[in-house]
Amino acid sequence: MKQAIALIKQYYQAFNDGDMETFLSLLADDVVHDVNQGGREQGKEAFARFMDKMNHHYREQLVEMVVMANEEGTRGAAEFVVLGEYLNTDEGLPEAKGQKYRLPAGAFFDIREGKVARVTNYYNLEDWVAQVSV
Template identity: 65%
Template structure:
């Protein structure tokens, strides 16, 4: 089962890098829990889709050096990667966007049930990102 979990998470990130949000959504459970980095918890595929739409307007990102680490029982996984991005449109409460580029180490935790992702929790260092986009 861990190999299937690894493939599931790799497919999720391949869809992300290909700019295919629907393919990402197809890998999520209807009641997916999304813990946004230093933000709120959202529940449901519709909320996740709205988050992706917002992100695609404000940011252009590509992930590299992706390492997926599935749990032995196949119910959870972690991933570590590098985000290469551009800040395209000002996100409310954040500094003004001018197309600033950034490179940011990040990670995520996943829960899996019945072959679908049921939780995505993302982490990155917000202070690092703020420094790179010229907020400090």
């Protein structure tokens, strides 16, 4: 359990630091990524492309982090608040004008051999749209 919690904390620390090399190194090669209110992607390369896109459109820091794991250390969860800035318009979403947002979010993890094997992210898209549409 402690190793799983440490892995998830390291994953989010790398995210907050903008250290994509470390961030991606924590993923299994065949990682499954369930995109919030979207599809499922598989593989580290697909995840890297997703992160490139996200980093182009958004600047985010995750705060108020709470991390949990099962006793076996094979599953975990995190709840946090996203402090963000909408930098560049993302297709199908409102126009970006540097809007700031604060959004509760969470993620669920499968952990295999010390790596993130699955991450499923969730946040309320309608809440985000309302915040950036002001």
